Amino acid sequence: MNSKSLRYEIGPIRPPNEAYSLLVRFTRNCPWNKCAFCHTYKGKRFEKRPLEEIKRDIDTIRAIYDDIIETSWKLGLGGKITEDFAENILSSVGYNDCYKSVLVWAYFGGKNVFIQDANSPAMNPLVMAEAIKYLKEKLPTVERITSYARSRTIAKRLRLEDLIRLRRAGLTRLHIGLESGSNFILKYVNKGVTKEEHIEAGKKVKESGIELSEYIVLGLGGRKWWQEHAMETADTLNKIDPDFIRFRTLKVLRDMPLYEKVEKGEFIIPHEEEILIEEKMLIENLSGIRSYIKSDHILNLLEEVDGRLPEDKEKLIGIIDKYLFFDEEKRLIFRFGRRAGIYRSLDDLNDELTYFRIKKELREMESKEPGSVEKTLSLLLENYI
Numbered sequence: 001m002n003s004k005s006l007r008y009e010i011g012p013i014r015p016p017n018e019a020y021s022l023l024v025r026f027t028r029n030c031p032w033n034k035c036a037f038c039h040t041y042k043g044k045r046f047e048k049r050p051l052e053e054i055k056r057d058i059d060t061i062r063a064i065y066d067d068i069i070e071t072s073w074k075l076g077l078g079g080k081i082t083e084d085f086a087e088n089i090l091s092s093v094g095y096n097d098c099y100k101s102v103l104v105w106a107y108f109g110g111k112n113v114f115i116q117d118a119n120s121p122a123m124n125p126l127v128m129a130e131a132i133k134y135l136k137e138k139l140p141t142v143e144r145i146t147s148y149a150r151s152r153t154i155a156k157r158l159r160l161e162d163l164i165r166l167r168r169a170g171l172t173r174l175h176i177g178l179e180s181g182s183n184f185i186l187k188y189v190n191k192g193v194t195k196e197e198h199i200e201a202g203k204k205v206k207e208s209g210i211e212l213s214e215y216i217v218l219g220l221g222g223r224k225w226w227q228e229h230a231m232e233t234a235d236t237l238n239k240i241d242p243d244f245i246r247f248r249t250l251k252v253l254r255d256m257p258l259y260e261k262v263e264k265g266e267f268i269i270p271h272e273e274e275i276l277i278e279e280k281m282l283i284e285n286l287s288g289i290r291s292y293i294k295s296d297h298i299l300n301l302l303e304e305v306d307g308r309l310p311e312d313k314e315k316l317i318g319i320i321d322k323y324l325f326f327d328e329e330k331r332l333i334f335r336f337g338r339r340a341g342i343y344r345s346l347d348d349l350n351d352e353l354t355y356f357r358i359k360k361e362l363r364e365m366e367s368k369e370p371g372s373v374e375k376t377l378s379l380l381l382e383n384y385i
Helices: 051-074 083-090 097-107 125-138 151-156 160-169 183-188 195-208 226-240 258-263 272-284 313-325 328-339 346-350 352-368 372-382
Strands: 022-025 112-116 144-149 173-179 211-218 244-249 292-294
Touching (some): 051 083, 151 173, 151 195, 160 195, 173 195, 183 226, 195 211, 313 328, 328 352, 328 372, 346 352
Parallel strands (some): 022 112, 144 173, 211 244
């Protein structure tokens, strides 16, 4: 078979910070699949892929990689993947998405792998460890291997010895969707886990020596329960002390179960500036931990809320205060610029030409159709999910 047409399975999602990682699918979909704020796997059945099937995919990835290196040698590049070489393949219709994915991974060093899908540690840990070992054997440049996981699986199904086995096999980090530390909110959004299980799982992962990345959904308490969400989540994180705390801002789409509660008026979606006040309260109540706070997703209004606790705590709070101190027009201009991909930090507002162009565009939009700016902002956010 022509290497250009070789294929292996790739799942639907991965964390933003794994953008240049190789995606290797160990499981399909999500075993819980009932969260009210998620639509990714709805209507799909969870499956654990057989070890031999996973190995065949890894073999395919290796064959594609070998073909890329061989092509580089033929072009006189000495096995190197130059920018021009990569761009030629990426812009060509003669190569499929799998081939291009391996190329991108190799171009960025071939060091990171993300195991898909939503909860691969639900596999037999012996099988998962064997698959990871085979992956490292076939792709020896790999240094970091990460995966999503559910707290309930870690707390109730896996022993500490199982996690240690996975670490020794090569698993370096687990991404867990904590979402909220409030038992009320966790039940309300049908997360299928308790605050106590989150804490038990987080501590177990840390004890195993695997890095822990906990995800928080800002806004998940709505307008009614935002304070409980902030305070209980901070308390949970203080008890876990994860390596990373990653913020995600809530966006409710029509095909999410939570949308029904919104339609009934039961759940009121907070404005993103109200979410910033919640975020500030959460950060203010983090104490005694050494976590990195990351806002590495376009759904977050302030990407630059990014730093290490405790030394950067005041800086992070100061960034939020700086934005909230702006007048209404300036805040709206930043929001639009951020959602349009123009702004990444508050200092970008200092570009006067861009500032006035956005200001002019917003005024024109509102004069033609009042309310169109907020509608456009909402549509821009939907495109990022």
